[in-house]
Amino acid sequence: MTYAFNPSCHGTHSLLRHIPKYPKNPHKATKDKKQVMINLLSSGTSGQGKSIVTHLYDEKRCRRALAEFIICDEQSFRIVEKPAFKKLLNEFEPRFPIPSRTTIARDVWQLYLGEVKVLKKILKQCSKRVYLTTDYSTLN
Template sequence: MKLRSEVWEHFAKFVNEEGESKGRCKYCEKELFCDPRRNGTTSLRNHTYSCKKFPTNVSTKQTQLNYQPIRGQEGDDSGTLTSWKFDQEAIRNALARMIIVDELPLKFAKKEGFRHLMDVACPRFHIPSRLTITRDYFQFFVDERLKLKRFFKQSSQRVCHTTDTWSSLQRINYMFLTAHYIENDWKLNKKIINFCPISSHKSEAIGKAVEKCLFDWDINKVSTITVDNTSSNDV
């Protein structure tokens, strides 16, 4: 049977004298068990992260010069020289950000075209799994939330809010709360600070959800709260 796992690109499979299936690392020659019924390839995959001779794990302090042209000026050959060094974590964060900004599916990183591109552009980059990219998504959310909470706490301005409610096909009611504020450089900005299910579209349920959100974000300086133009929101 053809070996389908990606780890076999870095391991050589063999059977020892006891009849046990093992895999030998092509870089450090360490042998690991890989019986498909008892072990699988998890231990082999984990070894690629800790192997000191694995191509993507070899640390180097040497940087390379990279020419960056000036964006937005077609036909202009001017640019700047910058130093570049391979950074697995930085490229992984950039990949997660690209999938978020361009609204791509999680399986995009595993598609053949993208894998071929990385093999040509940066073969040392180890493409993360969908679970790892999901964790990166959540870490982006945590970092942005902390920065925004710090801004609201340190800023002396009042924050305006707008709410909107809707029902899904499963008849579940949802509400999201958007904060509108002015940044330090006098630019109007807005952020969705809450997206949660609510019991109903009545104003009492909406009011409790808004109140809980403001307490969670520690927003005390509220300017206005704008709701839908329905009679139920008069409360």
């Protein structure tokens, strides 16, 4: 196959106009927050069944998931500063700006306060009494 090329009429001007309009990584500069991605998920432990689902990037959900990870696995807040952890998160979701340890500590505290509100609401709706007991012999 042969292509015709004449530098006087077939130049790179259109590319030079294109570059400022569109960034190198379209995921970092996505202005449309409602743009979804399609993921292929395995269902079950055997991985036999696969289903296609849509995924919408949400920074708040990512930060909440990170806070839940730190709480459930009893991780230090400093884990977000470790290079290997940053690399891992960047591989999973390059658009996610990794928060500092003080920011993630604040997120954990906000998550705790939200759970306290939920628990208080449940206990207020419950018309029965709640009894808390401990086994004194295991406290020594």
